[in-house]
Amino acid sequence: MDTRTNLVVLSAANFQKTIDAESIVFVDFWATWCAPCTQFSKIYERVAEQYGSILFTTVDIEHEAELAEMFSIQSIPHLMVFKQGIAIYSDSGVLPESSLKELAEQALVADVRAIRKQLDEEQAER
Numbered sequence: 001m002d003t004r005t006n007l008v009v010l011s012a013a014n015f016q017k018t019i020d021a022e023s024i025v026f027v028d029f030w031a032t033w034c035a036p037c038t039q040f041s042k043i044y045e046r047v048a049e050q051y052g053s054i055l056f057t058t059v060d061i062e063h064e065a066e067l068a069e070m071f072s073i074q075s076i077p078h079l080m081v082f083k084q085g086i087a088i089y090s091d092s093g094v095l096p097e098s099s100l101k102e103l104a105e106q107a108l109v110a111d112v113r114a115i116r117k118q119l120d121e122e123q124a125e126r
Contacts, residue, residue, distance in 0.1 A: 007048060008057040012066045015059075019082045022055040024107050029059045029068060029078040040077040040094040047100045054104055079103075083112050086119070 010018055010027060019025055028044050030037035048056035061068040061076060071080065071090070081089035081103065088110055089103060 007045070008055060010057045010059045010067070011064055015067055018055070018057065020085050022082075023084060024054045025082045026054060026056045026104070026107075027059055027080040027082070028057070029061055029071070029073045029076050029080070031060060031062050031076055033062075034076050036094050037077045043095065043097045043100055047097060047104060050101070051104045051108075054107065081107050083107055083110055084116055086112050086115050088112065 007028075008018070026044075026048075028037075028040070030041065044056065048054075059067050061073060067073075071078075073092075075092040077094060078092045079089070079095065079100075080087055088107065095103070
């Protein structure tokens with residue numbers, strides 16, 4: 001668990017399994033020394049409490065540099081959203097609570113079937 005809250009902590013060892021197993025996953029890339037990350041974490045935690053059908057997770061880039069590098073995280077806080085294993089959002093900065101809630105609502109209704117179909121077809125061609 002994240003030391004800040006009851007959020008799920010992701011590591012290189014459990015990242016892909018978690019993304020694949022859950023319908024919607026929000027991933028907050030952060031670090032303890034990052035003041036904007038601390039500010040955003042309070043917002044992130046409040047919104048997480050309101051959306052039980054979404055898995056809210058964290059990645060401490062100090063301990064998981066491999067993941068930060070894999071996703072080219074250049075600035076934190078950085079939020080990524082995955083739906084059915086597909087990245088549907090990725091951006092840096094502190095989102096206001098209203099924007100994070102709107103993003104959660106959009107993630108809930110996002111239809112990724114066409115993207116999933118295309119990815120599956122590309123995989124089958126290999």
